[in-house]
Amino acid sequence: MTARILAASAPGEIRIAVTDGAGLRDYALWRPGWPDGVGDLHRGRAGARLTAMGGTFIDLADGTSGFLPDSAAPGPLAEGDPVLVRIVRAPQDGKGARLTATGLSLPEGQSLAGPPTLLARGPTPLEALATAWPDAPILIDDAALAARLPAGLRPRMQRERHAFDAETEAACAALAEPSIVLPGGMRATITPTPALVAIDMDGGTASSDRRTKQTAQFAANRDALPALLHQIRLRNLSGAIVIDVAGLAIRKRPALHETIEAALARDPLRPRFLGFSALGLAEIMRPRIRPPLHALLADAPGRMLRMLDTWSRQVTGQPGRAPGLRVGADLARALDHDPGAVADAAQLSGHQPAWRLDPSLSPLSWTLDHG
Structure with missing residues (x-):
């Protein structure tokens, strides 16, 4: 299957997935009301x-x-x-x-x-992915999105009722989780910190492999690392990244060098593999350009947009007056900053969102207001 760029619209946000027969190849969030400035x-x-x-x-x-x-x-x-x-x-x-x-x-x-x-303005995330995948058609589920894009991209656009199928929805939703399922029954846990991103790999079926323990652990890590490093790209993890591979003796870990280098070579940002530290941690430096996915999901704009999306889904098709929202201080400021997201929620749900600041709520929390 040739690659396709799928653009799924939600209030104030477009989720962009590049897929082909091998699954999810690229991913990005585009928030028109909150441009990150790259390329400006x-x-x-x-x-x-x-x-x-x-x-x-x-x-x-x-x-x-x-x-x-x-x-x-x-x-x-x-x-x-x-x-x-x-x-x-x-x-x-x-x-x-x-x-x-x-x-x-x-x-x-x-x-x-x-x-x-x-x-x-610099290119939007959708424009950047359209450039990176020049032969891929662009599937959209909101006709208004076409007006936000350069005229040169419009011949590549196709309108669909739903841009994401169930498989793509599941793969994109999994990117918000810190735990990753890897080939061979292995798992990895991602822990971002202000200084670096730490990734811990845990062994899976290698523990029941009939080969010697170190041979089995080496094979398990070798087979799982390409999928893990692809997840780094999909989640846009950047800066210093350290990986603790699963169960392999420190002296054996440099043998994974070629596997890591080959996987990183497929990343368009060209991360650098710096080798293994004295503690046996694989050290990677990936350029910081756009904010990583976990930061976009956790900040005030991200929480506000998730709130509007959840509210819209709940009230769509509901007769009569829809419940409003009671919001914390940070969410109230984000709503005031992004009237386009509020308008999107009204257009998608058929109800005008109404909200009021509730000082009793924590800054990033919200609840339905039935009053």
Whole structure:
């Protein structure tokens, strides 16, 4: 089966899955009301230079800022200098956007004179996947989505009642879980931390294998690692990643080097395998560009969008007045920021969402309001 790009619409969010006969090949979330900024072109203004960090903070539009390393700057910058920059890494983990100023040119009719301004948006996650999979048709389940995409993609679009089938729904839902089922009965548990992502692999059927223990454990890890490393891509885990393989003696682990390298070579971000540490942990460095999936699902926008999706599904087809929502402070702010998501929920459900702030609720919690 040739690859297909499936775009399933929900309030304020489009889930994008690339599938073929082998299953789920790529995955991304697109939130039109919360663009991550990757690829955006800005007219910025140089702020403070931090010699110790080897770069300069650049003031961007809407009062935000980003960091421009000296290696990506057009030359020495004095505070207040205008500079054309592009965002190459989204803000994440409490750090601002990463910028570059190399290889850029001003759009026609624009000037560097003036305050910090957003000059052009970068590609959306759907556009990025359409570029990565140029021959794949794009299946959508919401006609309004076509208006949000470049005209050049429209010939590839096909309208379906449901973009995701049951198998794709299940595979995408599993990406939200920290535990992964791997070939051979093995499992892996993912634990993100501020400094790194730790992954622990647990043995499965290798324990009942009639071969010697180390031979069986090596084969089990070798067969399971490609699936695990593909999950890293699907979940967009990034930065420092350490993997504790299952049950294999430390001295035997370097023999897995070729398996890991071959699997990582299929990742378009080209992660680097740094080898095994003295503790036997496989060390991988994967570029940070867009926020990882677990962060998108856990932040206030993600919780708000899950709430609207759940509410919409519950009230669709319900006669009369639908129950409203009582929300915590962070969810209330997210709702105010994203009126498009609220409009989507109304269009999809046939009911206008109504909400009110409930100070008694924790910031990211909500409940139905039947009052």
